[in-house]
Amino acid sequence: MALRIENLTVRYDDFNALDNVTHSFEPGTSTAVMGVNGSGKTTLLESIAGLINPASGQISGCCERLGYVCQCPPASWMPLTSNEVLAMGRYRERGLIGPLRANDRAVMRSASERLHINDLLSHSFGELSGGQQQRVRIAQVLASEPELLLLDEPITGLDIPSQERILAMIEDYSRRGATVILTTHHLDEARHCDCVMLLANRLIGAGSPQEMLTEERLREAFGERVLGDHQDHEHDHDLIVLDDHGHHGPQAHDHLEAGPTRGFRRFQRGQH
Numbered sequence: 001m002a003l004r005i006e007n008l009t010v011r012y013d014d015f016n017a018l019d020n021v022t023h024s025f026e027p028g029t030s031t032a033v034m035g036v037n038g039s040g041k042t043t044l045l046e047s048i049a050g051l052i053n054p055a056s057g058q059i060s061g062c063c064e065r066l067g068y069v070c071q072c073p074p075a076s077w078m079p080l081t082s083n084e085v086l087a088m089g090r091y092r093e094r095g096l097i098g099p100l101r102a103n104d105r106a107v108m109r110s111a112s113e114r115l116h117i118n119d120l121l122s123h124s125f126g127e128l129s130g131g132q133q134q135r136v137r138i139a140q141v142l143a144s145e146p147e148l149l150l151l152d153e154p155i156t157g158l159d160i161p162s163q164e165r166i167l168a169m170i171e172d173y174s175r176r177g178a179t180v181i182l183t184t185h186h187l188d189e190a191r192h193c194d195c196v197m198l199l200a201n202r203l204i205g206a207g208s209p210q211e212m213l214t215e216e217r218l219r220e221a222f223g224e225r226v227l228g229d230h231q232d233h234e235h236d237h238d239l240i241v242l243d244d245h246g247h248h249g250p251q252a253h254d255h256l257e258a259g260p261t262r263g264f265r266r267f268q269r270g271q272h
């Protein structure tokens with residue numbers, strides 16, 4: 001059953017963080033939610049997760065097996081091994097003190113393999129890098145076997161191998177029937193998804209990456225931050241350049257190459 005959001009309005013004081021948003025998320029698909037900082041992306045995920053009460057509107061088709069990986073700074077204090085953090089993903093099944101059964105271990109192993117964290121399991125969680133911690137946190141949520149997976153900026157600031165592992169997991173997990181919704185500032189991450197949703201505290205548009213990742217649609221969502229229709233003389237293509245100023249610092253740009261037949265792909269990404 002599709003997750004449906006209907007006329008969703010979320011208000012903070014007299015400001016509508018989300019204004020009358022209507023959209024359906026189909027099972028077996030991944031959706032990238034994009035927009036500038038403050039455009040309501042996290043608010044949308046928190047509303048779906050039931051962490052915020054909307055001022056008006058409805059959310060239906062939200063399954064009980066919901067996993068939410070929120071934005072979280074690296075933790076240096078966590079006095080647990082990565083395996084113990086992963087095992088928390090089974091709390092819903094076995095309770096706080098119930099022993100791990102064979103099935104729990106099999107599910108944990110599968111989540112661990114998806115995120116390539118086998119070598120990290122015996123390590124202290126607090127001593128892992130930010131990217132490694134993020135992979136363990138996502139594996140923990142996968143170990144709860146969610147049918148609806150919400151990821152708030154899952155690859156922001158991570159090294160390229162961690163990004164690639166998480167992107168591969170998102171594609172694979174949605175192919176197996178789950179509904180995956182993620183927020184992102186990365187155009188190439190959005191291109192990997194089945195659907196792109198553009199927000200500016202209201203729904204700018206939703207559709208396939210080919211439909212949504214055009215300069216015109218991105219300009220509606222990002223305004224002057226879309227710097228592009230530049231000509232890349234070396235490769236003889238138009239570029240869409242998304243100035244992600246304020247999110248990763250003034251040097252951070254996503255550069256996209258737009259070919260009329262090939263859609264979009266990342267041309268070059270600023271380091272962050």
Ligand code: ADP
Nearest residue numbers: 012013017035036037038039040041042043044
């Ligand atoms: P995004 O995830 O796109 O950066 P958010 O959903 O975090 O945006 O925020 C949307 C808007 O709602 C922003 O203007 C933000 O300042 C405001 N906002 C978010 N949370 C709160 C809160 N708890 N109280 C007041 N305003 C908030």
